[in-house]
Amino acid sequence: MSDAAADPAQKTKRPRVNVRRPDVMERVAAEVAVHFHSSIVEKLKDRGGKITIGNTTVLLAQQFGFCYGVERAIDLAYASRRVFPENRIFLIGEIIHNPEVNRQLREMNIVSLPWQELTEDYDDLTEDDVVIVPAFGAPTHFMKKVEERGSYVVDTTCGDVMKVWRRVRGYAKDGVTSIIHGKSNHEETRATASRALGEDGTGHYLVILTLADTDYVGNYIKGHGNKADFMKRFGNCVSDGFDPDIHLQRIGVANQTTMLKSETQEIQTRLLAAVIERDHNGANFQVFDTICGATQERQDALFEMLRVKMDMLLVVGGYNSSNTQHLVEIGEKELPTFFIRDASCIRSLEEIVHFDLHKHEETTSYSRILAGDAPAVIGITAGASCPNNLIEETVFKVFELRGIGREAVAGA
Ligand code: SF4
Incomplete structure (x- = not known):
């Protein structure tokens, strides 16, 4: 099924343009390879994801x-730019949650439009725009707005x-x-919530994120809640006209695609228990x-990697990437874990700039794990939106700080 066919909301009077032309894709593949691929990472993967030089070992998740x-x-x-070399090209928000990828698109003059709300930028779209x-x-x-403006649509959903x-x-x-398990202000969850209204707009949804949210909703289902308090807590995470007394009678759980599986399963279990207690x-x-x-494969691969004793885990990716954040959550339960945007975050043997998930801010930590002559095993993984070239730079940086140059790493 084509993307357009899967989403009736995307019907447009304008014929869809196929940007996947063989001549275009050949060039795109070459450009993407130059920007994001890494032969070193590919080699490392082929050899089981482990490289040891001297007293330093780097492990990559499978x-x-x-x-x-x-x-x-x-x-x-990328293909859109090739097919429409002269047109204005816009992007709703970010293509994915990775600053390096989004920077490359900006260099191609692909301009991000606000994704939180429909601003007047959307009113300015023309039939020649993409x-x-x-x-x-x-x-x-x-x-609907883009369709009304008659612009070309390239749907990468x-x-x-x-x-x-x-x-x-x-x-x-x-x-x-x-009941959507996700982050209410995440692009995907907002898109999903709008579909939960159904074709005629009469459907309802509630977005929950944590187990505490789940228990609160579960208690309400069991008849222990207060409606005003409920709406105070979830007012921004429900459909218009949502009434917990009516709209929690029949519920179906779905989740943002990038959530932590164990948490989603726990949420399902607790909500089912609440419904059974009531009905x-x-x-x-x-x-x-x-x-x-x-998402599942990356989480499973990290669990597998954590069976090996490591001194430190580096998780590389955009700070706003949901699936990457969950890898960090998994790692930090087991060992010192640093969520870094790229190799430049490892400032020195002791200083690491990283994102603190609990404080929701970038911070600097000082650690002696990389310093000294003692053997060190460093695990590296990355979320689904992180290009291999950033992982390669991270591998090089770890070895470089430990006194092992790029040539030695590439040769190894
Ligand atoms: S993380 Fe999953 S849902 Fe998101 S783009 Fe990748 S495959 Fe699709």
């Missing part, structure tokens, strides 16, 4: 970096995200409220696990 959805989105964005929809998708009212949309539309059709059966509860394969 699965990390670009997923198929991200690769496709980047290819289509609008790229990112891998996360975009809310239906954004798609990942097929796994569309699967979630099909699920929540199905819930809406059946009069079931979607004495689970007939008013539905569930569909919508975590994507790429």
